[in-house]
Amino acid sequence: MTATSRVTSRLGLVGGMMMAGAIVASAALAGCAAQSAADEAPAASTGPADELRLGLFANVTHAPALVGLEEGLLNDALGETELTTSVFNAGPAAIEALSAGAIDATYIGPNPSINTFIQSGGQSARIVAGAATGGAALVVADGIDTVDDLEGTTLATPQLGNTQDVALRSWLADEGFETDTTGGGDVHITPTDNAQTLTLFQQGGLDGAWLPEPWVSRLIIDAGAKVLVDEADLWEDGAFPTTVLLVRAEFLAEHPETVRALIEGHEASVAWLGEHADEAADVINAGIEAETGKPLADAVIDRALEHVTFSVDPHAETFETLIENGLAAGTQKEGSIDGVFDLRILNELRADAGDEPVSAGGLGEE
Missing domain, CATH: 3.40.190.10 (Periplasmic binding protein-like II)
Structure with a gap:
């Protein structure tokens, strides 16, 4: 066995930034x-x-x-x-x-x-x-339709320095946004447990998240999120x-x-x-x-x-x-x-x- x-x-949302x-x-x-x-x-x-x-x-x-x-x-x-x-x-x-x-x-x-x-x-x-x-993407709430709409939002990733966290931070930098590892900057990134990310998104405590599957699909199907960036679109041949x-x-x-x-x-x-x-x-x-x-x-x-x-x-x-x-x-x-x-x-x-x-x-x- x-x-x-x-x-x-x-x-958590606050704990992620403190930690x-x-x-x-x-x-x-x-x-x-x-x-x-x-x-x-x-x-x-x-x-x-x-x-x-x-x-x-x-x-x-x-x-x-x-x-x-x-x-x-x-x-x-x-x-x-x-x-x-x-x-x-x-x-x-x-x-x-x-x-x-x-x-x-x-x-x-x-x-x-x-x-x-x-x-x-x-x-x-x-x-x-x-x-x-x-199998990774940035999913967001209704009302966020373009990259420019991300300014001032709060986004989650699974953990500071994990693969999706790096992908989100580097992509935001390419788009002209400043972020830091304590949750500050133009877009606030809070490392959060995936299950808690779903709950917080459903409660309106998060504007989106860059996640791996099945969490991308869970936020879309269970919480009404939509894909703003499919990471496959950022790589040659996906x-x-x-x-x-x-x-x-x-x-x-x-x-x-x-x-x-x-x-x-x-x-x-x-x-x-x-x-x-x-x-x-x-x-x-x-x-x-x-x-x-x-x-x-x-x-x-x-x-x-x-x-x-x-x-x-x-x-x-x-x-x-x-x-x-x-x-x-x-x-x-x-x-x-x-x-x-x-x-x-x-x-x-x-x-x-x-x-x-x-x-x-x-x-x-x-």
């Missing part, structure tokens, strides 16, 4: 801890791990994790290694757990992955596969990474056999999603219900799945732009991400299956 612990960040500085500070400390741990990592494998502690979010963009758990694909691949899971609301909280050694791997957005790599001097973690692209599979560097060095099994199970989950389109909504919804206690409405999950693509390709070619966005947003430090990818195991598995290799874009091993 998979043991599940629920680790969610619940930042912003603390989150940045704790992320930096976590990066230092990761570097220290990685410096002590053994150079050779110590064999398969007894346990793999995996992080994930109860989001449609984390469907490979949810399907892998529901269909037993991850457990089957891991064999004798026990799989335990922790559920997070957004990437920075998952990174804190990974950096502290509380989890070994996590499904997560690209921006927190970049942050931990830079903050640790390249020692904390490696992206070993992609998981999902697309392809941008929403979720990757990130592994703690020390764990990868100690247990490459276990990481290989994890990637095998992950690939099987992504393949299952491509081969079972008619069943996917029900299985993903069962996974969401298992983690949250409540399934999504059929209309919500059906709409959400229309905007997400599942692939093991992490779209490494976008990561330099993601760095630029993080710097523009003021949520990350300058630094190199050379080495952030280790796609060797993934590409070995793909070669065995006769598939084309996935590129690391010159940013790591492939």
Whole structure:
């Protein structure tokens, strides 16, 4: 059986702004801890791990994790290694757990992955596969019809420095708006738990939010929001990474056999999603219900799945732009991400299956 612990960040409208500085500070400390741990990592494998502690979010963009758990694909691949899971609301909280050694791997957005790599001097973690692209948007209330209407509004994101938070801040900067990490500026951004964002939006306490699926669709269908910006429209061919599979560097060095099994199970989950389109909504919804206690409405999950693509390709070619966005947003430090990818195991598995290799874009091993 998979043991599940629920680790969610619940930042309110005011609390999100008050905690912003603390989150940045704790992320930096976590990066230092990761570097220290990685410096002590053994150079050779110590064999398969007894346990793999995996992080994930109860989001449609984390469907490979949810399907892998529901269909037993991850457990089957891991064999004798026990799989335990922790559920997070957004990437920075998952990174804190990974950096502290509380989890070994996590499904997560690209921006927190970049942050931990830079903050640790390249020692904390490696992206070993992609998981999902697309499925993020800025949704707003009636009366907001153009970009100019955003001045003076209050918008939510899942957490300071998470992938959607960076996307919103960098996009607003491109549109000529000033923001800051404490909620000030021309547009007020408040990092807020996704479920609370829905409630606050319904109560009129928020004017909109930049969110991943299924929360985009929940605000549209359950709360009458409308899409002002689909993030896919901001990227060439509409392809941008929403979720990757990130592994703690020390764990990868100690247990490459276990990481290989994890990637095998992950690939099987992504393949299952491509081969079972008619069943996917029900299985993903069962996974969401298992983690949250409540399934999504059929209309919500059906709409959400229309905007997400599942692939093991992490779209490494976008990561330099993601760095630029993080710097523009003021949520990350300058630094190199050379080495952030280790796609060797993934590409070995793909070669065995006769598939084309996935590129690391010159940013790591492939």
